[in-house]
Amino acid sequence: QKEVEQNSGPLSVPEGAIASLNCTYSDRGSQSFFWYRQYSGKSPELIMFIYSNGDKEDGRFTAQLNKASQYVSLLIRDSQPSDSATYLCAVNIYSGGGADGLTFGKGTHLIIQP
């Protein structure tokens, strides 16, 4: 059974600091990993995806993947109050024989304190 675990928070970070969000997954067959941001009352918005071990940077965001440890993280540099949201980690197994859909964690509620 596929499981994705996230600390629900809230995670409180001062403005301008680095926010670190973590996610672990249970299925070693997971091949693609996604971070979505969800503001209250809104739908999830894709921030980044990562497939290979290591780091992937996009602006203030860095995704880190360690398949051996079944761990994926998201770093947000120079945190802004507008980054306050729930961050959802999602994983997918590409079986080639049909879609399993994305498996999501429950999300981490991030609060950036001005």
Add this chain to the structure above:
Amino acid sequence: ETGVTQSPTHLIKTRGQQVTLRCSSQSGHNTVSWYQQALGQGPQFIFQYYREEENGRGNFPPRFSGLQFPNYSSELNVNALELDDSALYLCASSLPSGGLDQETQYFGPGTRLLVL
């Protein structure tokens, strides 16, 4: 904005009724997935449609059904509504390429369903 649209935005139904939710995919995207998000939870995969056929299904009962049309738009139908069906229903579109990026999914704004 992702270009994925959903209707209606909000809906109130009574237990036992039936509901149809609609989704138009992002231009060029031929695959539509549906998710249910209960309050305080992450989205849960209901099913996916590709080339007008169900391409995969999560752990949802048969009273959850769907359709995809030639223009790639999609419907989610839920029969015999239960109180626990109250949730945000999300549609996501993607463009399978046969590679690892085939499940990069872009969500619409969602339909919030309340069952009384």
